[in-house]
Amino acid sequence: MTTSHNLVYLIALPLVSAAILLLLGRIADKWGHLLATLVSASTFAIAAIEFFSMRSRSGAARPAMQDLFTWISVGSFNVHASLLLDQLSICFVLLITGVGTLIHIYSIAYMSHDHDRRRFFAYLNLFVAAMLLLVLGDSYLNLYVGWEGVGLASYLLIGFWNQKPAYAVAAKKAFVANRVGDIGLSLAIMISFAQFGSVSFSGVEAGVPHASKAALTALGAMLLLAAAGKSAQFPLQSWLGDAMAGPTPVSALIHAATMVTAGVYLITRSHFVFDASPTAQTMVLIVGGITLLFGALVGTAKDDIKKALAASTMSQIGYMILATGLGPIGYAFAIMHLLTHGFFKAGMFLGAGSVMHGMNDEVNMRRYGAIGKVMPITAVTFGLGYLAIIGVPPFAGFYSKDKIIETAFNAGGSKGIIVGGAALLGAAITAFYMTRVIVLTFTGTKRWDDQVHPHESPSLMWIPMVILAVGSVASGFLFNSGHALVNWLAPVVNAAGHEEGKALMQPMTVSLLALGVVAVGVSIAILKYRTVPVDAPAGNILTKIVRRDLLQDDFNDRVLVRPGQALTNFFVRMDNSFIDGIVRGVGGIVAVSSTNLRKIQNGYVRSYALIMVVGVLALLTTIWMVTL
């Protein structure tokens, strides 16, 4: 463990910048976005320096620690506000600051016509600070602060255009769904305190071998609930689609590349809990498997380009969660997919933003068509992201996703076949819906109105897209060559290197199988969407169900919202009649006594002196009685 003094700046700089932009108000309008971008870039510089200095250290000296102050000290319970930068968190720090900086740059142009651009950048900085705190905290409690901070930033940014009631509702929905997950996290913190007397990662890890299975399962379940809320996993997935109400750069940064992957981070960070509790691990597998198929299916029916991408995000994070459920080797692959996904999904979201920018904020893909000709850079960068996500070699997704499918198949027994099959099926559907997005948007005939004049976006917007596209192409190969990432993360997740041999399927078999199903998915999409009606066809009952997000909102409404409201109404009536009755009664008594007490306070010194004398006499009497 090395002591560092610079980690705090990673959080402090963007936090101070956000405060400056929010407090100065309109004065900062002219230069606010520049300050925010500069700050974001400098956090990336710090992160890069920390990364290289970490690489120059070896073995146990690699993780860096900074103790800031004693946060809570009650009896034997001590929580330090400390930051921990180890091999796992540096991956996230680089992703957050790197992609974050690109998106800051992109947003300068994207938001240039917005009246409130400064406020937007302040929130972005706030998000970066909170997210960095989330991944740098050395205890669950410190993580929790960041966890809530990103929730706040996400809420503020989804509802950034809250003058539209629908957007404000979307922000609220995201907030409430996240709250449910947050309860999971706070319960997990309470369980670890009750069980281990500590809430730090190292303290909990040290206590795990002595804990009961039941406690570990409960802890794991609560952590999974938290992860499900933040990462839009089943059954808390419903908010992510609506979260697309926020400006597109936000969707790229928060709702694709970074915040929604916090659940994966939480589970990976808590690997010791899940490794010790097979039940909790199986729950993780189930949640991941369901979500990856759920998201992929929803993605097939979305005409809104951002919602299609959002469904895809949900599905890809399902892959990551699935991988974390596969035990020690899965963690590294989950993180690898998380990083490659950060590149290609952020790139595609920025591409979608670029298209919307050129198309007067139209999001309906049925009104796009043939945009590739007028927006070549966007089309190419988006296309590279597309090849990465469907997993064509040698693009990034090929390495990361195939590893997950392979590991899933090798999990052993019927479990391996079910999980692997789900992952493979997901890959086929992914190929279908992503091809659909490409076909509807960039190829075919133009379906937009004549008064729309799509054009390529300014360089401030396409340069970040190009950089991310490069990442979509190369990152997978880099992470995988010589098991670089797996070995890098091994000390954190206790994976004893990459084991091969007793496998159900050889890597080559898995790759060929995956490529086969991808080819099928792509072909179906190309055949099906040779002609695209501008208005969506009615479709059969299945299509309708998928279009309604597999009835997730109807389910929530019937099962949770309405009974909840009925219960609330009942409590309100109880409160008004019964409880208020008691309170009013007590209040009435107090008020009457108060008025009577006032009469004693009559202003005459003689009365006051008399009261004192009576008091003294009472004192003496009491003493006399006590001593008797």
Added chain:
Amino acid sequence: MLTAPQLSYSLLAPILIVLGGALLGVLVEAIVKKGSRAAIQSTIALGTIVLSFAFLWRVHGQTSRTAAVGSVSIDGAGIFIQGTILVLSFIAILFIADTDNFAAQASAIPGSQEERLALETGKQQTEIFPLTLFAVSGMLLFPIASDLITLFVALEVLSLPLYLMAGLSRRRRLLSQEAALKYFLLGAFSSAFFLFGAAFLYGYSGSMSLDGIASAIAANSANDVFLLIGIAFLSVGLLFKIGAVPFHSWTPDVYQGAPTPITGFMAACTKIAAMGATLRIFYVAFGQAEWQWKPIILTIAILTMIVGGVAAISQRDVKRMLAFSSIAHAGFLLAAVLALNTDGLKGALFYLATYGFTTLGAFGIITLVRDSSGEVTDLNRWVGLGKKSPLTAGVFTLFLLSFAGIPLTSGFVAKFALFTGAYESGNTVIVVVGVLTSAITAFFYLRVVVMLFFTDSKSESVSVVIPSIMTRLAIAVCAIITIVLGVAPSLLLNTAQTFATFIR
């Protein structure tokens, strides 16, 4: 041959400096021309306090722990309380420096020709500053005095200037002078009890020092009746200054009548000094006799909390409301006397400091809310102030929330620390009553918040004067400390922990 007694001047320096500053102020009042007097006086007063604090800082590391032939004990709790009093009086003097609150000439009869003349010619006497310093010197001595005579002298030194100061209000002169007279008469009455109690205790133990009394109690050889009467009578004097029921009757009248900055000064500093002395006497001298006096103090604490909390509800005047609130707080503080352990003492020290800042700040805000005829203390006229002056009303709300003990304000941590100490020492009853009465007090604090922000104004306009730079600074400091100690209480709580000791 007689040798001069060892006084240990360096240990007494903080008190002597304040006394010296006060004497200097008297000279200035006589010599310097009227025009420049106020500025010089306030500078002297503030400088004296700073200098005294600097010497106190030096004392806190010294090894010799008694001074003036054992009649003064310099220990952690004493130094903490002295330091708190000095910081708070510094802030109080910033409020007092706004001389608009004080009568032009103390000797003038209210409404007389003389007074009108003094006002018209702008003649303003500034004896308020030396008076404040005299009171402060008494307050510094009171909590560290360790024999009954010194205690009594300190009590009188701090009280006499306060009697005068209460009568110096510029507006509503009659009310102010009436308050001063009441305070004086009842104060003298209670002092007599105190002295009487001291005599009984001497009769019991043959010693005037707290240590001697404690030894006599431990030896358990003398007549218990003398001890009990002594404890009871001595308590009357102390409880009177704290404002505990049934010796509280003066509080609302005097708080209302006195000039508001003086009310703030009294509510904060006097209460702290008296509480400090009470804690010392009960911890050091009567600690061994706890079974005899605990039922009495428990009864008084409960009565004080309930009467303070309940009576405050029907008050229509903001100063009277805060007076009853301060009575309720006195009740909470008595929990620390009952706790009789280090945690309780720590809680009390922290409570006194935070309560002092909040109180000063709240009374500071009251000086700002005025109409053409001066301060407006009728709560009905504060309605809707939040819309007209959001900042003033917002800061006042902060202070009220702290009084009520809402988390993230210093008041919450203070109550928590205090009640924890009492609970751990086994005094569950007082904790339960304390928490319940806290709920009652929260009602009237929050009612004011509702009045400020959520009720539409229908009465004639009340304006908030733009405060002078000193007042602004003082209120800002109080507000910041109220928040900071609510968010990061360990800053002061740890200090209180290290200082929470009494020596014998």
